[in-house]
Amino acid sequence: MPAPRFLDIEYCQTDDTLFPTAMAWSLEDGRMKTVVIAPSDDWLPEDGxxxxxxxxxLEEQGVPLIELTRELHQDLPDQTVYVDGLDxxxxxxDLIFTAVDQEAPFxxxxxxxxxxxxxSETLEDRRRQLLFEETLEPQLPENGVxxxxxxxxxxxxxxEDL
Incomplete structure (x- = not known):
């Protein structure tokens, strides 16, 4: 039976900006992909x-948004993708796909x-417990997935075995 698809996004949030910085998602076979995201200039605050x-x-290591959206279209078409519900x-x-003038495929x-x-509270407690038991840093999106x-x-x- 194929694995459900999951996604987690790390992001920058200040008083006047919010944008994704890294993302991980899972595939049908339980494998994961993870990327650092090159930000759109539109996302960056005037004051820096x-x-x-x-x-x-982010600018040097990040994947350009057009490449990221192309990969998401290939990996997650017509899927329901589950998230922890906290972020x-x-x-x-929407920010990612709007930046390239596309609709999300999932x-x-x-x-x-x-x-x-x-x-929801019990699910979040279990998620945190698993992160702790596996000694995973919660801020890394691949660990969340x-x-x-x-x-x-x-x-x-x-x-599937993980």
């Missing part, structure tokens, strides 16, 4: 204040719509 975000790193993921996805839904036997994959496997939603 990005908090602790290294803009030079402004829909807004961030729908975003919270993990609570996939794992319906547990309430991995924890969601582990939760789905625990619930019997797919039977």
């Amino acid at each position: 204040d990005l908090g602790d975000i290294d803009l030079l790193y 402004p993921d829909e807004i961030l996805i 729908e975003i839904a919270p993990i609570s719509e996939l794992i319906t036997g547990l309430d 991995y924890a969601l994959l582990l939760m789905a496997r625990e619930e019997g939603l797919f039977d």
Whole structure:
């Protein structure tokens, strides 16, 4: 049985800006992809204040938005993609696809719509517990996706080894 698709986005948020900086998503076979995102100039604040975000790193190492959207179209067409429900993921996805004048090829839904036997608070507690047990840094998007994959496997939603 194919694995549900998951997505997690790391982002920059200051008083006057919000934009994605890195993203990870899972594939049908449970493998993951992760990218650093090169920001659109439109996303950058006039005053240049990005908090602790290294803009030079994003610009040098980041994937251009057109490449990112092309890959998402290939990997997640007509899918429901589940997120932890804590971040402004829909807004961030809209920013990515609006920057290249496209529509997202997938729908975003919270993990609570996939794992319906547990309430949102219990799901978040379990996600945090898995991150701790696996000694994973919660701010890395690939770790967020991995924890969601582990939760789905625990619930019997797919039977691949991770």
